Amino acid sequence: MQRIIPIIVCFIFGAFMLVQFFVPHRVSVSAYQTVLDWMQIIFVFTLLVGVISYVKLSSKKITRTQSGWGYNLIGLAGLVVMVIFGFWKGTGERTPFLWMFNTIQAPMQSTMFSLLAFFVASAAYRGFRARSWEAGLLLLVAVIVMLGRVPLGSFISHWIPDSANWILNTPSMAAKRGLYIGIGLGTISTSLRIILGIERTYLGKK
Amino acid sequence: MLSRQLIFVLIALSVAIPLVIKIGLPNQVTTEVRNVYESIEQLDSGSVMMISFDHEASSLPEVKPMAQAILRHCFQKKLKVITLALMAEGTAIGEQLLRETANEYQANYGEDYVFLGYRPQAQSAILGMGEEIKRVFPQDYNNTSLDRIPMMKDIKNYNEVKLIISVADGDLPVTWVDYAVSRYHPKFACATTAVMATSFYPFLSSGQMVGLLGGLKGAAEYEILLEKPGMGQKGMDAQSVSHLVIVLIIVWGNVVYFLRRKTSTVDSPRSTAKPL
Numbered sequence: 464m465q466r467i468i469p470i471i472v473c474f475i476f477g478a479f480m481l482v483q484f485f486v487p488h489r490v491s492v493s494a495y496q497t498v499l500d501w502m503q504i505i506f507v508f509t510l511l512v513g514v515i516s517y518v519k520l521s522s523k524k525i526t527r528t529q530s531g532w533g534y535n536l537i538g539l540a541g542l543v544v545m546v547i548f549g550f551w552k553g554t555g556e557r558t559p560f561l562w563m564f565n566t567i568q569a570p571m572q573s574t575m576f577s578l579l580a581f582f583v584a585s586a587a588y589r590g591f592r593a594r595s596w597e598a599g600l601l602l603l604v605a606v607i608v609m610l611g612r613v614p615l616g617s618f619i620s621h622w623i624p625d626s627a628n629w630i631l632n633t634p635s636m637a638a639k640r641g642l643y644i645g646i647g648l649g650t651i652s653t654s655l656r657i658i659l660g661i662e663r664t665y666l667g668k669k
Numbered sequence: 670m671l672s673r674q675l676i677f678v679l680i681a682l683s684v685a686i687p688l689v690i691k692i693g694l695p696n697q698v699t700t701e702v703r704n705v706y707e708s709i710e711q712l713d714s715g716s717v718m719m720i721s722f723d724h725e726a727s728s729l730p731e732v733k734p735m736a737q738a739i740l741r742h743c744f745q746k747k748l749k750v751i752t753l754a755l756m757a758e759g760t761a762i763g764e765q766l767l768r769e770t771a772n773e774y775q776a777n778y779g780e781d782y783v784f785l786g787y788r789p790q791a792q793s794a795i796l797g798m799g800e801e802i803k804r805v806f807p808q809d810y811n812n813t814s815l816d817r818i819p820m821m822k823d824i825k826n827y828n829e830v831k832l833i834i835s836v837a838d839g840d841l842p843v844t845w846v847d848y849a850v851s852r853y854h855p856k857f858a859c860a861t862t863a864v865m866a867t868s869f870y871p872f873l874s875s876g877q878m879v880g881l882l883g884g885l886k887g888a889a890e891y892e893i894l895l896e897k898p899g900m901g902q903k904g905m906d907a908q909s910v911s912h913l914v915i916v917l918i919i920v921w922g923n924v925v926y927f928l929r930r931k932t933s934t935v936d937s938p939r940s941t942a943k944p945l
Contacts, residue, residue, distance in 0.1 A: 496800055499796055499805075503793050503794065506789045507789055554760075555811070556768070564726075564761050565765075568726055568758075569726040569729055581676070584677075585676045587915055587918065588918045591922065592926050602923070610916060613909040614694035614696040615910070615913055617695065618909075631870055635870065636874060643871055
């Protein structure tokens with residue numbers, strides 16, 4: 464029963480969402496809106512599951528003083544402090560929550576993202592070698608696109624941004640389209656397999 | 670060989686120096702950015718636009734200039750702007766930016782713009798708004814019922830919205846295309862980080878997106894069209910020089926590689942490796 468009931472629920476709702484797309488009757492629309500409301504409600508509970516899981520995992524590492532437990536302590540403290548101030552003083556203008564967000568969280572996250580530039584440059588220096596014709600071609604394309612996407616490219620020659628645009632709009636887009644079509648077909652076939660109960664891996668192990 | 674530390678110093682200098690000493694390289698406006706600008710420019714005063722802050726704090730330096738330029742254009746044109754967030758961190762960022770930009774143009778909350786706040790589960794929120802916005806957001810970010818907000822009185826769903834723009838750092842614009850554009854057919858554009866921009870070119874070509882702003886360059890181009898310099902144009906010199914430095918570093922890496930390969934070929938004449 465533990466496996467049969469979820470498969471039946473999945474089939475009913477999957478088939479309903481499929482059929483209602485073509486049925487604009489008010490009963491169908493109303494039921495559709497109710498399903499959408501429930502999707503959001505269920506998702507909020509999954510967030511809660513995530514928070515509980517994070518607290519449990521962090522608490523375990525802290526109490527056992529496992530390697531890197533200090534980071535877990537800081538993470539957990541951050542979570543608790545933000546939640547307390549969020550509920551206590553609100554999240555609007557001139558609140559401690561927003562102050563912490565603007566002065567701690569946002570700069571830290573931006574810094575992490577910015578570090579990518581340094582690592583990309585270092586990795587490009589070490590890894591971007593014209594070891595073969597294919598690698599040489601990739602290198603040439605990368606250089607054209609890198610220069611063509613900044614004003615310096617057009618400053619050197621209009622040929623660079625024009626070529627960069629051609630690369631993005633023709634070969635790159637052709638590859639992307641192929642990928643998207645493949646993803647779309649894969650999504651349809653996997654969805655049908657799930658709705659019909661053929662694909663059951665989402666239920667976990669027996 | 671260049672050491673890792675030297676590469677880091679070169680990159681840091683290539684970003685920092687142009688931010689202090691202005692070079693002023695000319696920037697060309699691309700078609701995809703011009704299309705976004707024209708789509709807003711063609712709207713009549715009082716038309717409704719929707720802007721969704723679908724990004725995290727990590728990409729703030731890149732997405733904020735784009736969002737600011739678009740918001741400035743909207744308020745300059747006296748459009749009615751509905752804003753929301755489909756990623757939690759976009760809520761605080763979007764609300765602050767909206768407030769700052771609205772103050773620049775003396776726009777009034779509830780009459781000229783509204784901030785609906787955050788909703789999780791983007792797919793159901795996007796689909797739900799296609800049926801009825803009030804059902805997904807019964808209240809705005811300040812817990813005011815949408816029924817009490819004058820601007821929202823005649824707005825039911827995407828039918829009343831002339832253009833939707835997703836300011837994103839991930840693939841949420843694809844979700845907008847999949848669930849809003851495919852089903853309800855609103856006009857849609859996105860402002861996204863440069864690294865994600867290429868992913869959306871197929872949607873531009875198919876007409877599912879009317880235009881696209883890609884990273885700081887997109888912001889700089891929009892600022893040129895708007896004739897209002899901002900953070901985008903300021904950052905373009907830094908981006909130009911840092912790109913050039915990375916290209917030079919790659920070229921130097923290859924020069925060293927080929928010199929070493931040549932030396933090793935001379936040392937072992939039986940090698941049959943063919944250099945590029």
